[in-house]
Amino acid sequence: MKTFTAKPSDIDKKWILIDAEGVVLGRLASIVAMRLRGKHKPSFTPHMDMGDNVIIINADKIQMTGKKRDENFYWHTGHPGGIKSRTKQEILDGAHPERVVTMAVKRMLPGGPLSRQQMTNLRVYASADHPHEAQSPEVLDVKAMNPKNTRSA
Numbered sequence: 001m002k003t004f005t006a007k008p009s010d011i012d013k014k015w016i017l018i019d020a021e022g023v024v025l026g027r028l029a030s031i032v033a034m035r036l037r038g039k040h041k042p043s044f045t046p047h048m049d050m051g052d053n054v055i056i057i058n059a060d061k062i063q064m065t066g067k068k069r070d071e072n073f074y075w076h077t078g079h080p081g082g083i084k085s086r087t088k089q090e091i092l093d094g095a096h097p098e099r100v101v102t103m104a105v106k107r108m109l110p111g112g113p114l115s116r117q118q119m120t121n122l123r124v125y126a127s128a129d130h131p132h133e134a135q136s137p138e139v140l141d142v143k144a145m146n147p148k149n150t151r152s153a
Helices: 025-037 088-093 098-106 113-119
Strands: 015-019 053-057 072-076 083-087 122-124
Touching: 015 025, 025 053, 025 098, 025 113, 072 088, 083 088, 088 098, 098 113, 098 122
Parallel strands: 015 053, 053 122
Antiparallel strands: 072 083
């Protein structure tokens, strides 16, 4: 018996729509990372881009447990002494609240060229409207998957 390895012609990509309103950030990010990699498919092949195209709406209404809204995101400019930080709450209140969700998903994927390619299949929008109606995405109800997906406070 031979091991199955998917070829590019075997890959079937779908469009998935996820509403992030009231969903806990880490739980959402782990589900989205799994969908982007394609690990939910029985034909998963680790070295191929098997994942679906994921659209996340209402990213500005994401929930976080504990004191995670006060924790910092750090980055470096590349210059000496160029470390920068901003709290997640500041980013959510700012001009680009979708970056919190994007960074959470990015950090749940393994590093490398394949993960960077898979991240191009993720679209995150701060509001409820998106320009991908023509792709007729399937709705994935992350809230209903597990009662812990929503924060009860």
